[in-house]
Amino acid sequence: MNLREIGEFGFIEELKKIYQYNNFDIIKGIGDDCAVFINEKNTAVLLTTDMLVENVHFEISTLSPKELGFKSLSVNLSDIAAMGGIPKNVLVSLAIPEKIDYEFLKDFYYGMDELINEYNMNLIGGDTNFSRSDLIINIVMTGEVEKDEVIYRNGAKINDKIFVTGYLGDSSLGLDVCLRKLKLDKYNENYFRNVHIKPKAQIKEGSVIAKSKLANSMIDISDGLASDLMHICCQSGVGAVIFENQIPYSEFMKNVFNQKNINPLDYALYGGEDFCLLFTVSPENKKKLCEIFQSHVNTNLFEIGEVIQGNRIELVDKSGDRKVLSKSGYRHF
């Protein structure tokens, strides 16, 4: 069978079938943003790993070594945020091709340092190797969260309201700018490039939502709204409806799609790397959660839809018509 046919997520489903868990202290294995163990203090230990491959996830010509270091950590921080956790430790493994020199590596580590210091994390290990062609970066991150505060993907309930914690689509439009597929004025290019290159994981936002104990499910938007919402739906055994006119766009995005002939919906649904959080909350708890969130975090919450029966995601477009969304966000195979 070809890997493209089964797909990344099909492959993960196969793995979940094969691997049953031997230890009572593992409460989440394959299939969420992080694996979760329990330690003796009833704290959940989160463990996540992400691999970044040159010319697949990044191109060296489009970002500086420092930016690459920063982004590599952000991707993992976002997985910790998606479980409501606080990041703790980092291991960095690299496969380094000939073209990469010591200065590049130092700057790469300085880029990570900015976030390691911000979150009071520890770089505690890794592995350095030679590579024939591409630079490969593999980050392992641990985090912590109280056991009864962890938020999983599989807890969404019918009638839950669906929220996102930030604007959608800016990062993937920024990718088009970096790849010179889209030409904008300098001011707008800088904005979108920066959103794409220097994403900020929503650690505080995730932690506030977790501590409220009011959200039923959560994920970070890394592959695009359509794909990541589908993860929540599949794992929770539900469907969802989202309303096009409630999808939040930045002022920059609104300006650009007025000027250019582009559809922001495609960027939001299928673009990915927004690294904001998508969560669901019951109608009864919605108001309370929004109040708690706004009293702690200086960013907005956007209600974009609700959880329904079924196994698919429907989009209500601007004219009120309903259509079924295709599942595909960013696909690795």
Add this chain to the structure above:
Amino acid sequence: MNLREIGEFGFIEELKKIYQYNNFDIIKGIGDDCAVFINEKNTAVLLTTDMLVENVHFEISTLSPKELGFKSLSVNLSDIAAMGGIPKNVLVSLAIPEKIDYEFLKDFYYGMDELINEYNMNLIGGDTNFSRSDLIINIVMTGEVEKDEVIYRNGAKINDKIFVTGYLGDSSLGLDVCLRKLKLDKYNENYFRNVHIKPKAQIKEGSVIAKSKLANSMIDISDGLASDLMHICCQSGVGAVIFENQIPYSEFMKNVFNQKNINPLDYALYGGEDFCLLFTVSPENKKKLCEIFQSHVNTNLFEIGEVIQGNRIELVDKSGDRKVLSKSGYRHF
């Protein structure tokens, strides 16, 4: 600066200088086989990661997918063994090129499964990605050991006796067989190939040594005796002397170097991937540790030298002459 000039271990030393640790519960960060945290039960949690890069660490033509899966886990198991730990959890990240199909991946996971089941481990996560050219495998493994039983690289003391837990050189001679640099009869080829392709991490051996609380320092031999002993020396602030005629060789190795014009010493010192353990123990505790070891483990211990003052490794050759060993084992840059 060129990475070759500073070298992998020079680079790790630089990282150790930059990164100080923020959390009281980290007792070992960069620079040992695993990072070590402490959980509330006073159990040390071990965390290690290893990256295997196609055409650097392995060639797909020389081993089956199942063998590749087995070996990928063994490399990490050996790091857990080197701290005296018991393996617990595994995360597997892959960057997969076009040429790899689903059958290959399934067999790769079956190869890992053999060890996952043997040690009652859990596969709890990972990350799957596309790669343009080489297959990249990154394994993360956690383990556990009682806090007062962990053995580090930095505890060697002057006059300690130096031991290894297995024959040296077979694996790197096996690599030459796999790469067709060395032609032997079928029987010998099979033996050496198998040692190289299907290495057995010494989890039980490491655990018995740890539980005895008698060893002062330990490491696994992954880069060659010279390089790995130098890690212990550097981190402990000591030197070492080893005796050529005490280096243990398998009967297969003895046969081959009688037949062929090869020097087994080069394989032992600079070959690597033997994945047996190298430890040091005080002269007073030596006998007791050997007794404990032999009563629990069905393999041999070999005394090969002793810890001395200084910062270099000396070799006493068969004629009794002393020479200073070059540091180099396998180097990644």
